[in-house]
Amino acid sequence: MSLSMVAAVGSATPLPALRMEASTAFRSPESASRVSIFFKSSNARALVCANGPSFNPMCEIVSENLHQKNKTEPKGSGSSALELLKTSAADRYTKERSSIIVIGLNIHTASVEVREKLAIPEAQWPQVIVELCTLNHIEEAAVLSTCNRMEIYVVALSQHRGVKEVTEWMSKTSGVPVTEIAEHRFLLYNEDAAQHLFEVAAGLDSLVLGEGQILAQVKQVVKAGQGVAGFDRKISGLFKHAISVGKRVRTETNISSGSVSVSSAAVELALMKLPDSSYASARVLVIGAGKMGKLVIKHLAAKGCKRMVIVNRTEEKVNAISQELKEVNIMYKPLSEMMACAAEADVIFTSTASESPLFLKEDVRKLSPVAPFLRRRLFIDISVPRNVETCVSDLETAVVYNVDDLQEVVAANKEDRLQKAAEARAIILEELNKFEAWKDSLETVPTIKKFRAYVERIRASELEKCLSKMGDNISKKQKTAIYDLSMSIANKLLHGPMQHLRFDGNDNRSLDEVLENMRALNRMFDLETEISLLEEKIKVKMERAQK
Incomplete structure (x- = not known):
């Protein structure tokens, strides 16, 4: 946009x-x-x-x-x-x-x-x-x-x-x-x-x-x-x-119908720059057979390119692509032969994860001339970081286009999708409201945890007092029954407040009502959720730093 x-x-x-x-x-x-x-x-x-x-x-x-x-x-x-x-x-x-x-x-x-x-x-x-x-x-x-x-x-x-x-x-x-x-x-x-x-x-x-x-x-x-x-x-x-x-x-929506990807836009751009607007006679080289490279190869095939050389670190990915595009003559070459392949190519697509340029100005200067119908060797570089030095375009024998140059292709296809984009935004706003409600509901989580802990401390303390008063003659079965009783009472007392602190958008309670319930519970039981949560966050960060 x-x-x-x-x-x-x-x-x-x-x-x-x-x-x-x-x-x-x-x-x-x-x-x-x-x-x-x-x-x-x-x-x-x-x-x-x-x-x-x-x-x-x-x-x-x-x-x-x-x-x-x-x-x-x-x-x-x-x-x-x-x-x-x-x-x-x-x-x-x-x-x-x-x-x-x-x-x-x-x-x-x-x-x-x-x-x-x-x-x-x-x-x-x-x-x-x-x-x-x-x-x-x-x-x-x-x-x-x-x-x-x-x-x-x-x-x-x-x-x-x-x-x-x-x-x-x-x-x-x-x-x-x-x-x-x-x-x-x-x-x-x-x-x-x-x-x-x-x-x-x-x-x-x-x-x-x-x-x-x-x-x-x-x-x-x-x-x-x-x-x-x-x-x-x-x-x-x-x-x-x-x-x-x-x-x-x-x-x-139909926002994706007829749309182009970066890879297909790169192929379209190269097609626009070729004198005869055809891949039929151009010698094509693709450097990289990853996600972007694979899409470039497929779009080239769709545009009528029947022969291309693929340079990649491994042969497996290239073989897999060859199996999908059996009507296209795809030749694999290792990275060690990249410059030799470039010397025999008219159009070169690059899409690798290399953090340093694969083609330097001095390297390109030494390459043999392109086919007679072309004046300059065409580099389409859709990698970030870029695979081809920008100054390669200073040579009379080469020209370089990168991802920012694809605007020329995209502009021609954009207007007819604006209405589809409006439909998409309506969906996004609806989903945004759902996400914001979910995110805001997370505010109640610390209160839920602290209130559970508060009730649990009381339950455990009162259970211990009860058992100590009953002496050592109490059986294991009786202890279990008393423990189960204390847990049952605590859980039943917790049920109501917990229900009013949870928000999933599926009941009649508003988020404001849930948050007000949270604040009321904090006040009534002095849970100090915000301060305590802050301390917990800092402690977590310090523990991470010490690992």
Whole structure:
């Protein structure tokens, strides 16, 4: 989707749709001049991008003060860290509930030159989750990194501190300055973050509207996070719900019918650039036979390409593709013969996970000339990080196109799917309400646990008193009967309150009523849920850090 940018200047009034960072920044003209606000054309939801590492100077100062205090504390001192939290910021945390945040860069906000520096290979996603959750204010995390986007989803104890810590982590691991990341990133919180992921899973936020491959990539996030400390209830619930939304949108609308993927758009682009608009006489080479490469090969076959060379690390994947496309002459070559194959190719598609370029300018300069009907060798690079150096296009004998160049193909197919996108958004809003109700209902979980523990302490204490008064002559059978009686009484007393603290949307109680029941129970039994939950969160983080 296209983005239009509205620059916030002077004394401009912040719109209600803007998140906390934007409204805070508008308090002074000086800070307002540092904020750019990006609106998606589809709705009023805002993508807030800042030209600096922090939106709120006051919050940054508090964070720095805490950082200085932490420096004076001995590392690994759990009690001092918890005490520091209690004395300096506990009230702030309990007033500011944990937030779901997405911090990302995608094809709408950053060029491939920027995105490739921050790209995270799929194999590293589990380790990244662990690393993010060691940050002071991050409880849960997930990573979605594809050729069109690099997005980090977190549950943060504090919005401002969470964004600051994740951005600094991104800078440290990628080598990209915080200021550059902040210039291109977008930030979305809670309901807006969830809506964004649902739109991503449905294919509404893709370069190619309605593309199907992104749903498989969202599924891979869940697969990669299974069993990883930090991919916990809220984040996993968010991604699982997004998968359901993506499936439902594709089932109930025709958004995917006639749509193209990145791979098919790459094939279309190459077809547009060939002089005779045909693959019949062009010598085609595909580097990489993974998910993207396989789709490229299939689309090439569909466009009439009857012969192609595939370079891949292993032969098994290429053989499997050959079995599917028996009418196409597919020749496998190992990576060691890549340059020799490139010298004999007119059109080269690259789609590998290599973190460094496979084709350098000097390498391409040495390749033999292309077929007579072509003036320059055509490279279609749909990898992020890129597989072909940009400067290859400086040569008179070659031209390079990357994923950002696919807009030319996509524009021709976009208009007829806008109505389908509107239908999809109606489904997304319906599913968003369900997810928000589920997320809000999680607030009652700590109260349920603490009330159960409260009743259990009373039951166990009274049982012990009863048995001690009865002396040693009581039989095992009698002890069991008394124990069962105490458990039965406790469970029957718990049943009513527990029913009124649970919310699944299937009864007549509203979420507001359930949350009011929770607050009433906290008051009546002095459960101190918020403070206690905060302490539990900090203890969990300290335990993770010590492992």
